[in-house]
Structure formats: structure tokens, C-alpha cells
Amino acid sequence: MNKVLLIAEHDGRHLNSSTAKALSCAAALEHAQITVAVFGHDVSGVGEEAARLAGVERVQLFDDPGFAMPLAAALASVIAAQALQYTHVFAPSTTFGKDLMPRVAALLDVPAVSDIMAVESARRFRRPIYAGNVVLTVEVVDAPVVVGTVRTASFEAAPAGGQASVEKAGVFLRGVTHSRVISQAQAPEGRPDLQTARRVVSGGRALGSAEKFQLVHDLADALGAAVGASRAAVDAGYAPNQLQVGQTGKVIAPDLYIALGISGAIQHLTGIKDARTIVAINTDSEAPIFESADYGLVGDIFELVPQLQVLLQSRAGRQ
Amino acid sequence: MKRILVGIKRVVDYNVRVRVKPDNTGVVTDGVKLGINPFDEIALEEALRLKERGAADEVVVVSIGPADVQAQLRTALAMGADRALLVATDVPVEPLDAAKLLLKLVEREQPFLVLLGKQAIDDDNGQVGQMLSALWDRPQATFASKVEVLDQALRVTREVDAGLELLEVDLPAVVTVDLRLNEPRYVKLPEIIKAKKKPLEMLDPAVLGVVPCERVRALRYEAPAARARGVRVKDVAELVAALESRGLI
Numbered sequence: 001m002n003k004v005l006l007i008a009e010h011d012g013r014h015l016n017s018s019t020a021k022a023l024s025c026a027a028a029l030e031h032a033q034i035t036v037a038v039f040g041h042d043v044s045g046v047g048e049e050a051a052r053l054a055g056v057e058r059v060q061l062f063d064d065p066g067f068a069m070p071l072a073a074a075l076a077s078v079i080a081a082q083a084l085q086y087t088h089v090f091a092p093s094t095t096f097g098k099d100l101m102p103r104v105a106a107l108l109d110v111p112a113v114s115d116i117m118a119v120e121s122a123r124r125f126r127r128p129i130y131a132g133n134v135v136l137t138v139e140v141v142d143a144p145v146v147v148g149t150v151r152t153a154s155f156e157a158a159p160a161g162g163q164a165s166v167e168k169a170g171v172f173l174r175g176v177t178h179s180r181v182i183s184q185a186q187a188p189e190g191r192p193d194l195q196t197a198r199r200v201v202s203g204g205r206a207l208g209s210a211e212k213f214q215l216v217h218d219l220a221d222a223l224g225a226a227v228g229a230s231r232a233a234v235d236a237g238y239a240p241n242q243l244q245v246g247q248t249g250k251v252i253a254p255d256l257y258i259a260l261g262i263s264g265a266i267q268h269l270t271g272i273k274d275a276r277t278i279v280a281i282n283t284d285s286e287a288p289i290f291e292s293a294d295y296g297l298v299g300d301i302f303e304l305v306p307q308l309q310v311l312l313q314s315r316a317g318r319q
Numbered sequence: 320m321k322r323i324l325v326g327i328k329r330v331v332d333y334n335v336r337v338r339v340k341p342d343n344t345g346v347v348t349d350g351v352k353l354g355i356n357p358f359d360e361i362a363l364e365e366a367l368r369l370k371e372r373g374a375a376d377e378v379v380v381v382s383i384g385p386a387d388v389q390a391q392l393r394t395a396l397a398m399g400a401d402r403a404l405l406v407a408t409d410v411p412v413e414p415l416d417a418a419k420l421l422l423k424l425v426e427r428e429q430p431f432l433v434l435l436g437k438q439a440i441d442d443d444n445g446q447v448g449q450m451l452s453a454l455w456d457r458p459q460a461t462f463a464s465k466v467e468v469l470d471q472a473l474r475v476t477r478e479v480d481a482g483l484e485l486l487e488v489d490l491p492a493v494v495t496v497d498l499r500l501n502e503p504r505y506v507k508l509p510e511i512i513k514a515k516k517k518p519l520e521m522l523d524p525a526v527l528g529v530v531p532c533e534r535v536r537a538l539r540y541e542a543p544a545a546r547a548r549g550v551r552v553k554d555v556a557e558l559v560a561a562l563e564s565r566g567l568i
Binding site: 011101107109115130131135143184 | 445459480487534559
């Protein structure tokens with residue numbers, strides 16, 4: 001029997017889909033009994049969302065003004081205090097989970113397993129190292145509880161269909177005053193989130209300028225896709241940092257990834273190799289991106305993308 | 320003395336295409352170029368800039384690893400660090416023990432700030448900074464893309480998934496740095512010569528009271544599964560047809 005505590009990620013209103021993906025990892029443990037912990041303030045709605053995920057047995061709400069901001073220092077001590085009732089404590093390997101879980105592990109004097117991509121047994125996991133160029137199988141040999149983060153790109157989101165109970169946990173806050181969030185990042189409205197979108201259109205250095213990067217946005221809008229960028233495009237100032245896809249940016253696994261004018265440096269490919277279908281459009285027929293692309297089209301993006309949009313539009317008109 | 324402690328890890332150079340050993344027991348490191356973890360270089364650069372702006376008096380670099388990691392510490396000294404500490408050990412040191420060793424050095428050196436890379440590019444754990452701040456019971460600011468020193472606190476811009484977060488933490492604190500914080504300086508030849516005379520102290524982990532142990536066993540190293548080779552389409556119409564047939568649009 002494995003008893004898993006999964007720490008939910010949310011934005012105060014809704015559960016982040018990384019939680020449902022991390023849940024699938026937890027469910028891959030044999031005979032898993034899964035409790036989802038939701039930390040926040042006025043988050044009963046988030047708790048209800050978690051309760052509806054298939055495979056969740058119980059939701060614990062840690063609802064307190066002290067948890068309004070997801071501060072690792074505030075959450076870690078409360079999680080550590082619960083942890084020994086469980087065999088595993090997991091969180092998604094997002095910036096939220098990566099910030100939090102090592103702190104939890106150290107408080108428990110146990111190791112942490114980062115970026116779990118596959119479960120081999122209760123204590124044996126596979127994880128990427130060297131930017132995904134090597135896969136390492138590890139075994140936690142000396143720890144009363146397994147603390148880990150889940151590489152969300154490796155797991156499908158757990159479906160709805162659960163009917164878990166939602167319990168309010170008693171909160172014993174050791175107030176954290178030494179850390180204060182001055183302003184929180186807000187995801188832009190109206191466009192799918194890059195990390196979780198089913199379709200992503202990304203642009204590279206070949207876009208040439210921030211103005212011309214609009215081409216990427218236009219195609220993304222036509223497809224209802226999120227926008228991404230290569231590191232070269234971000235470094236050149238064509239797109240903001242948080243759109244960077246790759247080893248040093250976001251690792252994503254959309255159903256469809258369209259790379260426009262991206263040559264395909266290893267560090268970029270590392271971020272997209274779990275995408276179901278990769279399309280590359282590039283003038284350079286020798287570009288390494290074509291090695292990884294399911295569909296490669298050689299040509300000028302400034303000619304081909306408008307053609308593509310016309311075709312997509314006429315297709316939409318047909319339907 | 321306002322001191323900054325900077326962690327330096329030696330890793331396989333980021334330009335090297337890493338290969339798995341035929342017996343799956345590790346990656347090939349013989350004859351492979353080694354260097355300072357790129358994120359640690361950024362941490363060091365930030366510490367040097369803070370000192371140059373008068374926000375710190377001394378920059379101490381520290382590494383944990385085999386005795387020949389002195390070479391990377393000399394490079395760090397040539398970049399501008401004032402002195403170096405090397406916790407010398409030939410056994411692999413897991414993040415939790417690295418954090419415990421760093422805590423011992425923090426207690427000894429009393430820094431107001433510890434700057435670390437957000438992760439090492441070899442084992443990609445990304446744990447040491449958070450573990451150190453937990454054991455030290457001090458604030459952490461991870462994934463920093465901007466660091467501003469106030470009177471008794473830091474304002475750190477963090478690169479989180481949704482964008483940028485502004486976090487204020489009281490000092491002393493641990494900051495782990497992201498790629499876009501700065502661009503590390505190049506080392507000049509006269510600095511390399513000068514660095515040979517800077518103090519570099521060797522320390523024994525057992526004397527510090529930490530015996531590194533194995534809590535997570537590495538069982539097998541493998542190359543990842545390759546993607547199946549795709550096809551070239553001749554035009555946009557063929558591409559749209561292919562995507563349609565797979566139900567992608």
C-alpha cells in the first residue's frame with residue numbers, strides 16, 4: 001500500500017493542469033491512496049476541482065490567509081509535519097514544485113527525487129539528467145518517505161470522474177514574515193498557457209525582429225495555440241522570457257508543436273521532445289530541427305505561414 | 320565584513336555532447352572538458368557586481384568535490400573572488416549532504432547572502448539552495464533574474480512559469496540564480512596570474528562533521544529513446560492534409 005500526499009498547484013481560482021498530470025504519476029504507484037493538499041486562501045473551489053479528479057481519495061484544504069501566496073518557506077514546514085503519515089509526497093516539477101519540495105525534503109532529512117518521468121516501483125524512478133540527454137534510473141534507498149517532483153510532460157492529465165471528500169485541515173502556522181511577495185506573476189488572459197496548451201506555435205531567430213514576431217502570434221491565434229520562442233529569439237528581444245521553450249525555459253508536451261524559423265539547438269529540442277507531433281518550417285533544409293520533426297517543410301516562413309493561414313481559414317469556412 | 324558565499328560546482332562543459340558508458344554505469348567523463356556549472360558562473364558574476372557596487376566587502380567561493388576542482392576555483396578567483404574553500408572528497412555528494420556541508424561553511428563564514436546556481440547542468444537536481452535555506456532556517460529566493468540589495472533585505476525578481484514574481488526576503492538569505500540575471504565576465508590573463516596567490520583552503524568533510532552518504536542510488540544510465548524520423552512535405556497544402564489526417568487541426 002502506498003499513501004501519497006500530492007501538493008496541488010493552482011492560481012487561487014483554478015487548479016493548474018500540472019496537478020492532474022502529477023496525479024497520474026502518483027496513481028502509477030501500486031495500490032496508491034492519494035490525498036491532494038490544497039494550500040491557499042479562500043480556495044474551497046480549487047479543492048472541489050481536485051476532488052473531481054479520478055483517483056483522488058481525499059482532499060485536504062489548508063485554507064488560511066497565511067497561504068494566500070505560495071511561499072515555499074510557509075508551506076514546507078506544514079507539509080513536513082504531515083509527511084511521515086505518507087509513503088510519498090509529490091508535487092509537479094513546475095517552478096512552484098521545484099521551489100517547494102527540496103525545502104520539504106531537507107526539513108525531513110530525506111533526499112528528493114527531481115523530475116520523475118516514470119515510476120518503476122515504489123522506490124525506483126526514471127528521471128532525465130544532462131538536460132534530457134541521459135535517462136537515469138534511481139532508487140531511494142534510505143528515507144522514511146519518498147519526496148519527489150513530477151515531470152509533467154511525461155504524464156497525461158488524470159481525467160475527471162472522482163468524488164473525493166474535501167476536509168478542512170487544522171492549520172498550525174508558524175508565521176513566515178521573512179519573505180514577502182510584492183507582486184505575483186499573472187498569466188496573460190485570452191491565450192492558452194504555454195505550459196499546458198495542446199497546440200503551440202514557436203518562433204526562432206529567423207523571425208528577425210519583435211515586430212515580425214507577430215507572424216507567430218497570428219498563426220497561434222488561427223490555431224487557438226499558445227506562443228513559444230527559442231532561446232535565440234528571446235535573447236534577441238523578439239519575445240519575453242516566459243515564452244522560452246527548451247532546457248533553460250519551459251519543457252512542454254503539446255499535441256502539436258509548430259516551430260517557425262527555429263534551427264533546433266539541443267537545448268531547444270530537449271524542451272519539446274515529448275510533443276506528440278512536431279512540425280518545422282525553415283529555409284535551411286539542413287537545420288537540425290528537421291531531424292526531430294514529424295513534418296518538415298523547407299521554405300521561407302514569411303511566405304509559407306500566410307499561405308497556411310489562408311488554408312486554415314478556408315478550411316474553417318468549409319466546416 | 321559583509322560577505323557573500325558563492326557555490327561552485329564542476330560539471331561536464333555545456334558544449335560537450337554527453338555519452339552514456341557502454342555498461343550503463345555512468346556517462347563518459349574521461350578526456351571530456353570540465354568547467355564551472357554555467358549557473359554558478361552567473362551567481363559568481365552577481366556577487367562580484369554586488370561587491371563592485373559596494374553592497375558587499377568579500378566574495379568567497381566554495382566547492383565540494385575532488386582535489387583537482389582547485390582548477391575551477393582558481394578560475395573563480397581569477398574572475399574576482401577574494402578567496403576559495405574546497406571541501407575535498409572523492410565520493411559523490413548528494414544535494415542533501417551538499418546543503419549540510421554548505422551550512423557548516425555558512426556557520427563559519429557568516430555570509431549575509433549565499434548565491435548558488437538554480438541547478439547543476441549534470442544531474443539537474445536543482446535542490447541544494449532550497450535545502451540549505453531550510454536547514455539554515457532562512458528565506459530562499461529561487462530562479463532569480465534580478466537582485467536588488469536593500470538595507471536589511473533583498474528584492475528578487477523570480478522567473479516563474481507564469482512570468483515574473485517580485486519577492487522581498489530578509490537577510491541573510493539564499494538566492495539561486497537563473498540564466499538571465501547577467502552575463503559572466505571573461506577572465507583576463509593578468510587576473511589568472513594574480514589568482515594563483517589568492518587563498519584557497521582545503522577542508523575535510525569529516526572534520527566539518529558531515530559524512531556524505533548514499534540515499535538515492537543511481538542504478539542505470541541510458542540514452543533517451545530517439546524520436547522516429549519524420550517526413551518532408553512539399554507544400555502547405557500537404558502539411559494541412561497531414562495534420563488533418565492525424566486529427567491535429
